[in-house]
Amino acid sequence: MSVTVRTVLVVDDEFGTVEVLVAALEDEGYRVLTAANGRRGLERLEEHKPDLVISDFMMPLMDGAAMVAAMRAEPAVRDIPVIMMSTAPEAALRKHLDGYAAFLRKPFSIPALLDTVRSVLARMPHPTPPLSSSPR
DSSP states (O other): OOOOOOOEEEEOOOOOHHHHHHHHHOOOOOEEESSSSSSHHHHHHHHHOOSEEEEEESSSSHHHHHHHHHHOOOOTTTTTTTEEEESOOOHHHHTOOOOOOOESSSSSOOOHHHHHHHHHHHHHHSSOOOSSSSSO
């Protein structure tokens, strides 16, 4: 019996945050892709279609809101769920963004992250087939 590995794209310009998220997600068995801003995140989406995107809201070049808007306009990736993260309260984000599946306010705990990831992925009907090569 083959186990399908879920792929998560982490989009954040803070290297330390990315490093912690990658370690926590990989420890749970997820394949993790990374991008340092929304523009690079969109490029990664073209390269590998992940099961989930976890994105910071405030980033250089293209922020999380612009990236999610671009995703929702593109049929190939519009249905990929997004977990948004920010130090700002969620109410402040709602003025600029919709179309995300869940919100995590920084700083958050690793158990809260993993619970949110599991919850969002549990709502998905079918996992994406595993990639054949190493994504990083």
